[in-house]
Amino acid sequence: MWQSEIPWTVTVNDDTQRIARGLAEKDVALLHALVGQYQHRLIRYLIFLLGSRDPIDDLVQETWLRVLERGRTYDGQSRFEPWLFAIARNLAIDHTRKRGPVSLDSTDLSPQSFSPVSAEPSPFEQAARTEDAQHLAKTLQTLEPIYREALILRFQEDLSLQEIATIVGAPVSTISTRIYRGLAVLRGHMGAEHHAS
Amino acid sequence: MQADPHQLIRQLIDQFLAGAASSEEEQTLREHLAGCAECSEYLEDSNRAIAALRGFSFPVDSDLDSRVLASLTHGAQQVENRHFQRSRMWQGGIVALLLTVGGSFTATQLGARAAAVWHLSAAQLHLGLAAFWIAPSLWICLLFLLLPVSPALWMNKKGLTR
Numbered sequence: 001m002w003q004s005e006i007p008w009t010v011t012v013n014d015d016t017q018r019i020a021r022g023l024a025e026k027d028v029a030l031l032h033a034l035v036g037q038y039q040h041r042l043i044r045y046l047i048f049l050l051g052s053r054d055p056i057d058d059l060v061q062e063t064w065l066r067v068l069e070r071g072r073t074y075d076g077q078s079r080f081e082p083w084l085f086a087i088a089r090n091l092a093i094d095h096t097r098k099r100g101p102v103s104l105d106s107t108d109l110s111p112q113s114f115s116p117v118s119a120e121p122s123p124f125e126q127a128a129r130t131e132d133a134q135h136l137a138k139t140l141q142t143l144e145p146i147y148r149e150a151l152i153l154r155f156q157e158d159l160s161l162q163e164i165a166t167i168v169g170a171p172v173s174t175i176s177t178r179i180y181r182g183l184a185v186l187r188g189h190m191g192a193e194h195h196a197s
Numbered sequence: 198m199q200a201d202p203h204q205l206i207r208q209l210i211d212q213f214l215a216g217a218a219s220s221e222e223e224q225t226l227r228e229h230l231a232g233c234a235e236c237s238e239y240l241e242d243s244n245r246a247i248a249a250l251r252g253f254s255f256p257v258d259s260d261l262d263s264r265v266l267a268s269l270t271h272g273a274q275q276v277e278n279r280h281f282q283r284s285r286m287w288q289g290g291i292v293a294l295l296l297t298v299g300g301s302f303t304a305t306q307l308g309a310r311a312a313a314v315w316h317l318s319a320a321q322l323h324l325g326l327a328a329f330w331i332a333p334s335l336w337i338c339l340l341f342l343l344l345p346v347s348p349a350l351w352m353n354k355k356g357l358t359r
Contacts, residue, residue, distance in 0.1 A: 028273045035265055040257045047255055057261050064265050068272050124253060132245065133252030154215065155247045161216050172217075179215040186246035187239075 016076040023071025035064060038084060041157065045085055048152040049092055049145060053123045059095060063088045082163040085153070089167055132190065139189045147182030154179055202229075206236045214243055293334040300330030 022030030042063060046056050066087050074083050124137035140148060146168075153164045165172045206229050212218040213226055230237050304326045312322045 026273045026276055028270055031269045031273070032266055035262065035269070039262060039265070040255065043257060044253070044255050057258070057264075060261060061265050061268055064269055065272050068269055068276070123255065127253040127255045129254045130249065130252035132249035136246070136249045136252075151250055155250050176212070176215050176217050180211045183211065183214065183243060183246060186250065187242045190246045190249060191242050 016078070016080060018076075019080050020074050020076030023067070023074050026068065026071065031064070031068060034067070034080070038081070041081070042084065042088055044156065045149075045152060046088055046092060047123050047127075048140075048148050048156075049089065050096075051123070051141060051145060051148070055092075055095055059088065059091055062091050066091065079159075079163070081157060082159060082167050085157075086167045089149075136186060136189065139185065143182065143185055147178050147185065150175055150178035151182040151186070203233070203236055206230075206233070207239050210236065210240050210243060214247070289337065289340070292337050296330060296334035296337065300326070300334070304330065 019030065019034070021027075039060070042060055043056055046059055047053060050056070063084070067084065070087070074080070122137060122141040124140045125134070128134040128137045149168070150164060153159045153167065154161075159167075161172045161175050164175045168175060206226065209218060209222055209226050213223060218226070230240060308322050308326065311317065311325075312319070317325070
């Protein structure tokens, strides 16, 4: 019943310190290891954030180059993931601003801004591996990006509310609200599917 | 009008799932859910939605991995080159400054004596000082700037990298 229990404690450990030292020294071997370890999570986060696969490759490359350039700003006092995702988020926002006058935080944002109506399956439909995920794919595509982002960081990346707030640059209460609202949409959809079946 | 207790519990469930519930609130939840099918179903629906959310797997393009690794290697080399250049510039600047200061001191001590011995005018003395300590210090500064941009690059050319 409590399958969503998530460890709350974030501890600074030898691993985060080792990463901080390696980034400060521009250790290429460490960077390669980090790419191997975090690449798929970075891609998943960006797809959930933007709702599209199109700009992901360039954003991923820019993110890792930014990690290389700003490695000294990571002090190892917290987990690496929030720092990495914050970099990716800022680059994604810059990317969306170049595309036009839209904002990830805009409640008027149309999710179709990132994924124009197309006959091709959405990245969520292509990536769904379970029956429930397939049912959820269309809902995710039309869900507000800020809700999608909060949900994936909380329930897939297992980040704490404080860590998510740091990435997004919003208060913890705002993050909580986004999670509640996003979950309500998903729950409503799952409930409708369940009753329909 | 009293608040619906089930609504309050559902809010607690949301808080718990979001990671915002205290241990006391969790205890309250457990006690209520032990005897409430409606709220248990709400939790079950929520967990099902979360599980569905975790049911996505996005493939990673191996070409993208290769491009990223190559750009990082290249980027790290560029950073090292820039660092080496800056280091060399600083070293050259310090050496030139030391020569300038040292030369100025020497010139003040010996200049007048030399001018007397060789019957030099003030203009000739100044010209000599410029030729024998200002110019060398500048050349040493340039020498540092013209050195290979990175020891690693030099080693790479010589096939000395691992």
